[in-house]
Amino acid sequence: GAGVSQSPSNKVTEKGKDVELRCDPISGHTALYWYRQSLGQGLEFLIYFQGNSAPDKSGLPSDRFSAERTGGSVSTLTIQRTQQEDSAVYLCASSFRRFEQFFGPGTRLTVL
Amino acid sequence: AQSVAQPEDQVNVAEGNPLTVKCTYSVSGNPYLFWYVQYPNRGLQFLLKYITGDNLVKGSYGFEAEFNKSQTSFHLKKPSALVSDSALYFCAVRVPILTGGGNKLTFGTGTQLKVEL
Secondary structure (H helix, E strand, O other): OOOEEEHHHEEEEOOOOOOOEEEOOOOOOEEEEEEEEEEEEEEEEEEEEEEOOEEEEEOOOOOOOEEEEEEEEEEEEEEOOOOOOHHHHEEEEEEEEOOOOEEEEEEEEEEE | EEEEEEEOOOOEEOOOOOOEEOOOOOOOOOOOOOEEEEEOOOEEEEEEEEEEOOEEEOHHHHHHEEOOOOEEEEEEEEOOOOOHOOHHHHHEEEEEEEOOOOOEEEEOOOOOEEEEE
């Protein structure tokens, strides 16, 4: 079956511009997660959505980062006024069972 | 705080030999532990998990992991390595999210496995 998909696969932007990253979770998965993978910080949790509940935003590194999940399915991660330190691979994961998370291929963001 | 540590940045092994990728954990309560693998320019692929029960967990691609409570370890193993096993391996621990009842993963720093002919 189809796995988690993310778009775009690569994004190059200029410092100060806004970017939107998209995640399509596995159909039927109620939980959706965003993580960031960077050389300096490793893999970090960013934000979590469960059904229609308020998201857990405890991992977002600054108020320039926001995310939404429409209709309990597709999610968009938005980074405003991008900085060079935002350069990383952004990974989305979804889960149905309580523990196993399935990851998408990621979006590689490069901020020039 | 719940955490895992991977003490080796890289492990080299000859094809056909057994491999071990080490992971130790520090958790309060019962640990829920995972192994993921990442191939170049790909996302993370789930290999196996330990929740409860048998200390030897079998997973995908012939991998297994042994949960050792006394040593607080969860080492990944494979009896006979393949060149195609060369990848980046991450150990992870479940950390409860108080709102919504979900779980986030806290990852180790990763171990690069290189299997040579």
